[in-house]
Amino acid sequence: MAEILVLVERSDGTVRKATLELLTLARRLGEPTALVCGPTDDSTEKILGEYGATRVYVVDNPDLEDYLVAPKTDALVAVVHRASPAAVLVTAGREGTEVAARAAVDLDSGIITDAVDVAAGEGGPVATQSVFSGTWTTQSEVVRGTPIITVRPNAVVPEVAPTEPAVEPVPVDVKESSRGSRVVQRTPKTGTGRPDLADASVVVAGGRGMGSAEGFEVLERLADALGGAVAASRAATDLGWYGHDFQIGQTGKTVAPQLYLASGISGAIQHRAGMQGSRTIVAINKDPKAPIFTIADLGVVGDAHAVLPALLAEVERRKA
Amino acid sequence: MKIVVLVKQVPEPGATWRYADDRTLDRAGVEGRLSELDEYAVEQAVSLVDKGLPATITYLTMGPASAVDGLRKALSIGGDDGVHVSDDALHGSDALATSLVLARALERIGFDLVVCGMASTDAEMSVVPAMVADRLGLPQVTFAGALSVDEGSVTIRRDGDVAVEEVGASLPAVVSVTDQTGEVRYPSFKSILAAKKKPVTTWSLADLGIDPAVVGAPGAATVVRAADPNPPRQAGSVVVDDDGEAAVQIADFLVAQKLL
Numbered sequence: 001m002a003e004i005l006v007l008v009e010r011s012d013g014t015v016r017k018a019t020l021e022l023l024t025l026a027r028r029l030g031e032p033t034a035l036v037c038g039p040t041d042d043s044t045e046k047i048l049g050e051y052g053a054t055r056v057y058v059v060d061n062p063d064l065e066d067y068l069v070a071p072k073t074d075a076l077v078a079v080v081h082r083a084s085p086a087a088v089l090v091t092a093g094r095e096g097t098e099v100a101a102r103a104a105v106d107l108d109s110g111i112i113t114d115a116v117d118v119a120a121g122e123g124g125p126v127a128t129q130s131v132f133s134g135t136w137t138t139q140s141e142v143v144r145g146t147p148i149i150t151v152r153p154n155a156v157v158p159e160v161a162p163t164e165p166a167v168e169p170v171p172v173d174v175k176e177s178s179r180g181s182r183v184v185q186r187t188p189k190t191g192t193g194r195p196d197l198a199d200a201s202v203v204v205a206g207g208r209g210m211g212s213a214e215g216f217e218v219l220e221r222l223a224d225a226l227g228g229a230v231a232a233s234r235a236a237t238d239l240g241w242y243g244h245d246f247q248i249g250q251t252g253k254t255v256a257p258q259l260y261l262a263s264g265i266s267g268a269i270q271h272r273a274g275m276q277g278s279r280t281i282v283a284i285n286k287d288p289k290a291p292i293f294t295i296a297d298l299g300v301v302g303d304a305h306a307v308l309p310a311l312l313a314e315v316e317r318r319k320a
Numbered sequence: 321m322k323i324v325v326l327v328k329q330v331p332e333p334g335a336t337w338r339y340a341d342d343r344t345l346d347r348a349g350v351e352g353r354l355s356e357l358d359e360y361a362v363e364q365a366v367s368l369v370d371k372g373l374p375a376t377i378t379y380l381t382m383g384p385a386s387a388v389d390g391l392r393k394a395l396s397i398g399g400d401d402g403v404h405v406s407d408d409a410l411h412g413s414d415a416l417a418t419s420l421v422l423a424r425a426l427e428r429i430g431f432d433l434v435v436c437g438m439a440s441t442d443a444e445m446s447v448v449p450a451m452v453a454d455r456l457g458l459p460q461v462t463f464a465g466a467l468s469v470d471e472g473s474v475t476i477r478r479d480g481d482v483a484v485e486e487v488g489a490s491l492p493a494v495v496s497v498t499d500q501t502g503e504v505r506y507p508s509f510k511s512i513l514a515a516k517k518k519p520v521t522t523w524s525l526a527d528l529g530i531d532p533a534v535v536g537a538p539g540a541a542t543v544v545r546a547a548d549p550n551p552p553r554q555a556g557s558v559v560v561d562d563d564g565e566a567a568v569q570i571a572d573f574l575v576a577q578k579l580l
Binding site: 009069073097098100108109112113126132136139141142144145184187188189250251258293301306311313314315 | 544
């Protein structure tokens, strides 16, 4: 069966849930294998095997950490040449997308970005994308080279398929031209203790209607009660009420959780572009004409400062 | 020093977009504008010069005749001249072909620094800056939230997925900037008029020595097999929280949806 190569991403040394989703998708297309950039360990190999990777390629080279994007591309291209996979799956995100982009140039292969689903087709993988701010759905295929597809987190629920992966170290010569952008300093983002926004199944988001940075405290408590992540509209992040890392929308992150709870967010098209793929949308806003109500499954016309504390108490009461 | 800023004319985000019969974005039927995310690239280039960097600024775009409007908008913010790569054979080009054309045009223009937006607001792929850098064999210094440039080098703050990085590279290099780099100035009436007099050169594929067969829809490495408008998301029920009961209604709803 044809090999489907998954580029592994780790956060704090732990394999991301999005990578396990890619392995699950890869099983639909062929035999999943995984590429780990950087040092591997037992727990990494174990979880990749648990989700069906039959082989784990390991490229461990200090250049991968010291320079931006390009050395990882060299690693991916080297493994593609070695393994000749039928497709490459990468998690959509800043780094993954750029690694995929450069690999597409180096391999003269078609690239499809931000897929929300991937299925096996007669001529290779068929990628579903949600485009034009989520207003159209397309099905696309790569017709030249090795298909390279970046997939949004939460496209699929990860399913286990335990196997014992073979571990294969791959030596890679990083090109001189790949050592051009040196990482001078790296400050890890401090974890919030909440699920990663891209991976979270519940997202509780606040906008201008939250009124202040302090207004987000109740959102954080509600997110914790629901096991979710906190997000913000661009208006709120531009006002400095919440970090830019948590901005949803065209210039921020695109999420598609099971539940998106929007509070004090009017729902401009740029914001909707980042969240309208959510399965269920609940919106709270003072303005009955807010555009968010046109896409909300449940809308509450009311004051977030009154509704949210009451909702938090109600959620905690029902969980108890 | 010579700075080249890559810009793209895109459909107005608020307009209704559709696919044309050939499954490319119907640009003819929609009002266009300079991609908002490219405006940040323009602003950064212009403000580098404002801050004393001795540099000229050239804008480079690829697209149909209307793409020149994006160049004029950029020129109204600042900068010196524009280059428009226009050729009927480019219609339907994928990101690989686009990056090829832009890389060839950049080589012909000559540059020390290339500045791009973090993505176009139509295709939203975020791949062209990395592809152009790869094709030119140059450092890519991308997703800059802040940048500084001196005679021979560029340093940026990159907001990555898991870390904030300070990244440095020698020039020439390719930079992309995010919307965190700073507000874009409004062009004055005078600068809008001045922009109309700034030179814009048009090049065809033949001028760049590119075989038309490797670009456009026939040269694309990806094919859109189907494109359908999503049924509009149906609005659900809307309740008014006049009796303080909304919290209970939301909780009931979450339980019914198996979310609580």
